[in-house]
Amino acid sequence: MRQVLLAADTPVVVANATGCLEVATTIFPYTAWRCPFIHCAFENAASTLSGVETAYRALKKKGKISQDIRFIAFGGDGGTYDIGLQALSGACERGHRMLYVCYDNQAYMNTGIQRSSATPLGAATTTCPAGKLLPGKSQNRKDLTEIMAAHHIPYVAQTSPGRWNDLVSKTQTALRTEGPSFMNVLSPCPRGWRFPPNETIKIAQLAVDTCLWPLYEVVEGKWRLTYRPKQKLPVEEWLKTQGRFAHLFKGDNQQVIEQLQAEVDRRWEELLEKSS
Amino acid sequence: MGKLISMEGNQAAAEAMRQINPDVVAAYPITPQTEVVQTFAQFVADGRVDTEFITVESEHSAMSACVGAAAAGTRVMTATSANGMALMWEILYIAASTRLPIVMALVNRALSANINIHCDHSDSMGARDAGWIQLYCENSQEVYDTLIQAVRIAEHPQVRLPVMVCYDGFIISHAVECLKLLEDKEVQEFVGEFKPVNSLLDIAHPHTFGPLDLYDFYFEHKRQQIEAYGPAKQVIVEIGKQFSALSGREYGLFEGYRLQDARLAIVLLGSAAGTAKEAVDRLRADGLPIGLLKLRAFRPFPSEELIQLLGGFEAVAVLDRAVSFGATAGPLFTEISSALFRADRRPLLVNYIYGLGGRDIDIEDIQKVGEELERTAERGKTEQLVDYVSVRE
Ligand SMILES: Cc1ncc(C[n+]2csc(CCOP(=O)(O)OP(=O)(O)O)c2C)c(N)n1
Ligand SMILES: [Mg+2]
Numbered sequence: 001m002r003q004v005l006l007a008a009d010t011p012v013v014v015a016n017a018t019g020c021l022e023v024a025t026t027i028f029p030y031t032a033w034r035c036p037f038i039h040c041a042f043e044n045a046a047s048t049l050s051g052v053e054t055a056y057r058a059l060k061k062k063g064k065i066s067q068d069i070r071f072i073a074f075g076g077d078g079g080t081y082d083i084g085l086q087a088l089s090g091a092c093e094r095g096h097r098m099l100y101v102c103y104d105n106q107a108y109m110n111t112g113i114q115r116s117s118a119t120p121l122g123a124a125t126t127t128c129p130a131g132k133l134l135p136g137k138s139q140n141r142k143d144l145t146e147i148m149a150a151h152h153i154p155y156v157a158q159t160s161p162g163r164w165n166d167l168v169s170k171t172q173t174a175l176r177t178e179g180p181s182f183m184n185v186l187s188p189c190p191r192g193w194r195f196p197p198n199e200t201i202k203i204a205q206l207a208v209d210t211c212l213w214p215l216y217e218v219v220e221g222k223w224r225l226t227y228r229p230k231q232k233l234p235v236e237e238w239l240k241t242q243g244r245f246a247h248l249f250k251g252d253n254q255q256v257i258e259q260l261q262a263e264v265d266r267r268w269e270e271l272l273e274k275s276s
Numbered sequence: 277m278g279k280l281i282s283m284e285g286n287q288a289a290a291e292a293m294r295q296i297n298p299d300v301v302a303a304y305p306i307t308p309q310t311e312v313v314q315t316f317a318q319f320v321a322d323g324r325v326d327t328e329f330i331t332v333e334s335e336h337s338a339m340s341a342c343v344g345a346a347a348a349g350t351r352v353m354t355a356t357s358a359n360g361m362a363l364m365w366e367i368l369y370i371a372a373s374t375r376l377p378i379v380m381a382l383v384n385r386a387l388s389a390n391i392n393i394h395c396d397h398s399d400s401m402g403a404r405d406a407g408w409i410q411l412y413c414e415n416s417q418e419v420y421d422t423l424i425q426a427v428r429i430a431e432h433p434q435v436r437l438p439v440m441v442c443y444d445g446f447i448i449s450h451a452v453e454c455l456k457l458l459e460d461k462e463v464q465e466f467v468g469e470f471k472p473v474n475s476l477l478d479i480a481h482p483h484t485f486g487p488l489d490l491y492d493f494y495f496e497h498k499r500q501q502i503e504a505y506g507p508a509k510q511v512i513v514e515i516g517k518q519f520s521a522l523s524g525r526e527y528g529l530f531e532g533y534r535l536q537d538a539r540l541a542i543v544l545l546g547s548a549a550g551t552a553k554e555a556v557d558r559l560r561a562d563g564l565p566i567g568l569l570k571l572r573a574f575r576p577f578p579s580e581e582l583i584q585l586l587g588g589f590e591a592v593a594v595l596d597r598a599v600s601f602g603a604t605a606g607p608l609f610t611e612i613s614s615a616l617f618r619a620d621r622r623p624l625l626v627n628y629i630y631g632l633g634g635r636d637i638d639i640e641d642i643q644k645v646g647e648e649l650e651r652t653a654e655r656g657k658t659e660q661l662v663d664y665v666s667v668r669e
Contacts, residue, residue, distance in 0.1 A: 011479040015344065023488045031484035036476040040343050040370055047337035050330060051344025051352075052476055053586035058299040058328040058350055065477060087340065090333030100663060 001074060002163055004101055007171035010112040012070045012139035013056075015049035017079030018042035019111045021103065034060055034174045038062040043083035045073040046091040053096045054096040070175050071098040075234045078108040081144045092151045092180040099181045102144065105189035113192045117142040120212070121263065123244045125128065125192075130247035135256050140263050149218040155181035156218040158224075162186075162204030166215050166226055173217070184188075194243025200221075203241050210238045216275060223275040232268070235261050280456050284290040285448040288416040288455055289314035289355065289381045289430050289441075292423035293465035294325055298349035298379075299470070302330035304339035306360040306394045310385040317417045335360035341369035344595040347485050349475030351427065354378065357445060358385035358399045365403060367446035371438045372407025373501060374485060375437050377430035378436045378438040380408075381423060384546070384597075385445040386501060394634020395445040400574075401598040401607045403440070407501065409508055410575040412545040413443040414531075421525060422572075425460070428515045434507035436473065444547040444568065446634065450650035458523060466522060505576040511574055530584065535567035536559060541623075542584060543569045543612055544595040548630070550636055552595075555642035566646050571608070586612075587619030590653040593645050595665075596629045605662050606615035624658050630665035 005012065013036045013174065016022045022039045025032035049071050059065040072080050074086055076230040078101040088100060089185040107125050110112040114127040118143045124130040128137040145158040155177040157170040167185065174181035207213035210229060212235060215227040235255060239245040248256050290310050293301070303313045319327045330345075332338045335356050361382060371378050377381065382400055386392040401412055411427060413419045419441065423458070426439040439657060443449065458466075473561045475485045508550030509529065533553050535541060542552055549570035559566045571578075586592055596606025596614075604610060609627035616622055620635065628645055631635045645665070652658055 013348075013476050013479075026484055028487040028489045028493050031487060034482060036479065036482045038344065038347055038483045039484075043338065044340035044367070046341035047332065048344040050332075050337075051300065052348045053326045053344075054300050054330050054341065054347040055348030055350040056455075056477055058326075058345075059348075059477065061328075062299075067479060069477065069479065086333060087337050089606050090281055090337055093333070093593055094331065171564065203395030205430075214564035238401055260464075 001103070001163060003161065003167050004072065004171045005035070007168045007174055008070060008072070009265050010068050010070045010175070012072050013052055014038070015040070015045045015052065015071070017073070017075035017084055018081055018110070019076035021074055021076065023030055041078050044087050045075045045079060047087040049073045049092065050091040050096045051073055053098050059182065062222070062255045072099045073098060075100070075105060076109070077102060077104040078116045081117045081142050088220055092148065092153045092182065095179055097179055099183065102182070102184045103187040104184055105187040105192060106141070107189070107192050109192045118144065120213055121260045122248050124247060125244070135247060135253045136244070143267065145184045151216050153180040153182065154178070154215070154219060156256040157182070158184045158213065159202045159215055160208050160213055161200055162187040163215060163227060170217060170226070175217070192244070195241055199241060203238070206233070206238045207240060209233045210225060210235050210264065212264055214268065214271055216271060223271070225271070225275045235264055280454055282452055282454045283416070284311065284450055284452055285416040286311035286450065287381070287417050288420040289423060290319070291434065291457060292420045293353055293457070294319045294425055296353070296467055297464070298327055298425065300330065300345040300352045300354045302326050302345065303354045303356070304332050304335045304338045304360060306335070306357045308385055308449045309355050309357040309360070309381070311449070312381055312383070312507065314335040324366050326606055329636045334586045335363040336367060339371060339550050342366060343371050343374065343376060346371070347374065347476045348630055349472030351470040352378045353380070355381035355383065357383040358387050361399045361403060364385060364662060365406070365616065367492055368403055368406040374440060375436040375504070377436055379423065380438065380440050381419070381427045382442045382450045383445045384441045384442055391443070392436050392633040395447050395597070396632045396634070397442070397598040398444040400440060400442045401600070404575060404607065406644050408575065409437055409439040409573070411439065411441050411512070411572055412574060413441065413448065414547055414570060414658060415449070416448060416453040417525070418492045419443045419448060420455055420512065421519060424466060425461055425515045425519050425527065429508070431470060432511045432515070435511050437504055437508060442546070461633060464523060466519070466523050474611055475647070503554070509573070509576045509578060524581070527572070529573040529581055531572065533568040533570065535569060535585070537557060538565050538566065539590045540566040540646065540653060541569055541589050541592045542566065542642065542645060543571060543592060543608065544594060545571050545574060545608060546597065548595065548597070552641055552642050555639045555646060558562045558639065558643055564646055564650055566649070574608070577611055577615070582612065582615050584620045586616060586620045586623060587666060589623040591624040591626070591649050593626050593628060593649045595628045595630055595645070599629055599632070624652055624656070626652060626660070627662045628665050629662065635666060637665055642666035645658045
């Protein structure tokens with residue numbers, strides 16, 4: 001979040017969906033936010049911010065405000081891929097000039113690690129635990145970045161704090177964009193993914209190098225890879241760093257890894273084609 | 277002074293919105309509110325308002341956008357009905373508890389299931405604890421007048437709460453009535469310029485709206501919020517007076533009709549008051565000492581005033597256009613009876629549920645209520661607490 005905000009050279013107003021970020025930064029009577037900030041509910045960061053941005057335009061039109069202000073919404077994967085998808089889709093279709101940042105930690109962490117539609121195949125969460133019968137989540141993750149690209153808004157990007165310059169330059173492009181922009185940021189969660197906190201950046205990078213989380217952008221409909229791994233690593237390299245996948249390396253769960261690899265390969269090929 | 281014009285209730289609401297000329301409107305269509313949104317959209321398209329109109333994808337987003345726009349220091353309005361209000365429910369509380377002066381036209385309609393587009397008060401009654409001021413209207417004139425007053429009430433420094441202006445679906449929303457409109461300039465002067473208290477767009481003074489508020493502060497915040505509803509009552513009366521000075525039409529917390537020398541009273545909300553006034557006249561002609569109390573403000577609820585007014589009556593019939601499933605009686609009745617519990621001389625009370633899903637109530641129905649009320653008073657006790665008007669049993 002800090003990287004995103006550092007990239008802004010114009011004052012910003014932030015809206016935040018309910019989730020870890022919000023509860024960790026705004027415990028009354030304290031606040032960690034030095035810019036104007038609003039948290040309304042879980043599923044409506046996009047619609048709340050669309051109201052703020054519209055108010056700004058209304059006041060600008062009447063000459064009651066002269067300053068340039070940018071608008072940024074932060075939502076977790078739950079608040080964005082799942083319960084807040086409609087509000088985000090609506091706001092993008094309406095064309096509000098705002099940047100929506102999904103910090104994707106691949107589960108509902110605030111409520112204690114439940115699956116979301118961003119949770120990858122095979123991951124164990126408290127609502128899709130690994131058990132005698134089931135090897136963690138049995139579905140593939142939704143591709144939200146592609147869904148947002150399908151809205152044909154001017155700027156859509158996928159990025160990772162593993163490559164901070166990619167994150168910062170995409171944020172700058174997004175904030176310069178006159179219209180809605182969307183960024184999906186992989187956000188490894190030590191607690192939910194079960195790894196030591198000092199591995200956060202390494203794991204964020206590995207997700208990129210295994211092509212589980214490719215870095216790309218879609219500018220005015222043009223797809224462009226912004227980073228190409230020198231060597232595409234097998235997904236195991238990423239899976240084995242996290243306790244939530246530990247069960248996949250036991251018994252006959254190997255086939256889940258194969259399924260995941262096949263899915264990653266297929267989506268990677270598709271992406272290469274789109275961005276060629 | 278303004279002109280006399282005939283129009284539907286929804287057009288009257290849209291006309292009030294046009295003259296108020298709010299900074300932002302976010303709304304989503306639903307029967308019977310749709311004409312409000314459509315008419316207003318036409319005003320926007322024709323450049324007759326300066327409003328930024330957010331064509332949201334749902335009522336949940338409508339209320340969320342209203343919250344965002346109000347927190348950003350603009351004057352905001354919306355409109356909905358029934359299922360739309362139900363979908364807003366979560367955010368209704370957030371609007372009130374963040375003390376945002378949003379004004380909403382609520383065109384009363386029955387909640388599903390089964391789906392029904394006609395009038396009852398289940399939608400607004402379902403939201404009665406959400407923290408919104410609720411004002412009910414008898415006809416289009418009151419809708420128009422109340423929307424204009426609502427802006428001032430909501431934004432009053434001692435109130436700063438959202439206001440719901442409730443009016444009966446189809447019965448008011450789609451009926452053509454004659455009403456007197458004010459001049460645009462008069463409305464503009466009456467509502468004045470919006471002066472926000474804290475704004476999200478005040479970059480120099482950043483505020484955090486909607487923090488995590490746990491057991492160490494939440495309760496105090498609720499306690500403070502409760503305090504706003506007392507002044508709200510006075511402000512409704514005060515703004516009503518100012519409005520009468522402008523328009524010649526009287527507004528307060530309620531309207532009494534032939535109550536002065538009455539021993540029996542009927543209490544209700546909304547359009548049925550017109551029917552009830554005629555029924556009261558007929559019953560009076562038959563020698564029954566009966567009057568009508570049309571409640572305008574349901575939230576804040578004028579308990580003290582009603583104790584003054586109705587304490588000492590022999591019997592009171594409360595008519596509810598909504599049910600509270602599993603409760604002792606209808607929501608209006610429960611409210612009235614808990615207020616009158618503290619009266620020195622308590623009237624006998626009976627409750628009638630009527631008009632669910634748009635079922636008509638006519639003059640004769642209310643006459644029967646009056647006649648039965650007289651028998652209750654003679655008996656000196658309530659035999660049946662809750663009864664139902666023209667339903668097949
Ligand atoms: C309408 C509603 N449903 C459920 C919740 C409970 N809830 C709060 S945060 C949360 C999960 C948040 O997950 P995500 O958006 O991924 O953010 P994270 O906590 O992982 O940062 C849930 C389920 C809620 N606050 N509101
Ligand atoms: Mg999450």
